[in-house]
Amino acid sequence: MKLTGREKSSLILEGVITVILLILLDVAILGIIQDIIQTNPGVNSGIFMIKQSLKIGPMQAQIWSYQRIVIFFLVLINVWVVWWRLRRRYHLYQMNHIIGELHYIAQGHLDHRIPFRLKGSEQHVISSVNALVDSAVRSMNDERKIEKSKDELITNVSHDLRTPLTSIIGYLGLIEDKQYRNEEDILKYTHIAYRKAKQMKNLVEDLFEYTKVQQHGAPVNIMRVDLNQLLEQLTASFALEAEKRGIEISSKVIPNPLMIEADPEKLGRVFNNLVANAFKYGNGASYVRITAHQEGTNVIVTVANDGIPIPKKSLNHLFERFYRAEASRSRATGGTGLGLAIVKSIVNLHHGKVSVTSDEHETAFQVTLPLKQASDK
Ligand code: ATP
Ligand code: MG
Secondary structure, eight states, X not given: OXXXXXXXXXXXHHHHHHHHHHHHHHHHHHHHHHHHHHHOHHHHHHHHHHHHHTEETTTTEEOOOHHHHHHXXXXXXXXXXXXXXXXXXXXXXXXXXXXXXXXXXXXXXXXXXOOOOOSTHHHHHHHHHHHHHHHHHHHHHHHHHHHHHHHHHXXXXXXXXXXXXXXXXXHHHHHHTTOOSSHHHHHHHHHHHHHHHHHHHHHHHHHHHHHHHHSTTOOOOOEEEEHHHHHHHHHHHHHHHHHHHTOEEEEEEESSSOEEEEOHHHHHHHHHHHHHHHHHHOTTOOEEEEEEEEETTEEEEEEEEOSSOOOHHHHTTTTSTTOOOHXXXXXXXXXXXXXXXXXXXXXXXXXXXXXXXXXXXXXXXXXXXXXXXXXXX
C-alpha cells in the first residue's frame, strides 16, 4: 500500500510534534528528579554511597551517574512512544485505504478487488472483502443465468402452447362458422382439435413435472424399492404396445431382488420416459432391453434399443429441456422435449447420473444410482 503525499507529511508532522512534546516532558521529569535529590539530603547521601560502592578497576572508575541512567530510560520510552503513535496512525491510514476501496466497489465497480497486500490482521480484512465480492458476483451471475433460463422456458412454452392452440381454434372455428360439408367433416375437425388439446395437456403435465423436480430442494419420498419389481411392472405396462409394434421387450436385474433407496414414483417416471422414448424413436427397432446390475455401491440401469442411431451432434443436447433431435421434430410423435430433462433432474435428485451412447447397433441410456441415499438429504 502506498501512502499519499498528504498522509506522509501528516505522519512526519505527528512524529515531530510527539518528539517535541516528549523532549519537554523529559526536561520536566529531569528537573523534578534533580530537585528532589538536592532538597532531600537523605536521598543525596544514599546516591553517594551507592556511587562509592560501585567504583571499579585500578582507576576506581565511576560506572554510572544517575542522570545518564534516567536519560537512557527516558530515551528508550520516547522511542517506544514515537514508534507506537506512528504505527497507530499508519494503521489508521491503512483502514482508510481499505474503506476507500470498499466504497469504490460499493459504487458498482464489482470487477474491482482491493489490489494491495498488508501484513497481519489487515490482510485478513482485505482477503475477506475480496472473497465476499467474488461470491457476491458469482451469485449475481447465477441469478442472471436462472433469470435467463426462466425467460427461455416461458418463450418455449408459449410457442409450444400456441401452435396446437392455433389448430384447435382453427378447426373449432370451421365448425362454429358451419364451414363443413357433412358430419364426417365435423368428426374429422373435432378429432384434430381433440388430438391437439391432448398434446397441450401433455405439455402442461410435463412442464408441471419438470418445474416440480427442478426446484431446489424438491421433495423426494425416499424408501426401499425392489428394482426388479419396478422394472417388471414397467415392462408389463408396455407389453401390449410392444406386441402391436412387433418389438420384443425384456427386463433383467442382477442380483434379484435388488433393493435400492429411492422415490419409487419418480424413479418409475424416469424409466417410463426412457422406455417410451425407445418405442417412440427407436425407428426400425426389434427390441427394447432393460438391464440392471449392481456395481460397488451403485446400481446401473440400462435402457437399450436397436434401430436408427441418434446423430452424434444431438447426443450432447438430448438432456436439455425442449431439445428434440431433428428427425423427431418433423415427425408427428407429439413430444415436448421435456422427457429427458425430467429424467436428468430426477436422477440428480437421487445423486446419480445419466448418460447416452448411440451407434448403428444400439442406442442405450445408462442411469447410475447410489444404492443408499445420504440420510440428511
Ligand atoms: P416428451 O418426452 O417430453 O414427450 P420427447 O420425447 O421429444 O418429448 P425427450 O424425451 O426429452 O423429449 O427426448 C428428446 C429427444 O431425444 C427426442 O425428441 C428424440 O429425438 C431423442 N431420443 C430420445 N430417446 C431416443 C431413442 N431411444 N432413440 C432415438 N432418439 C431418441
Ligand atoms: Mg420423451
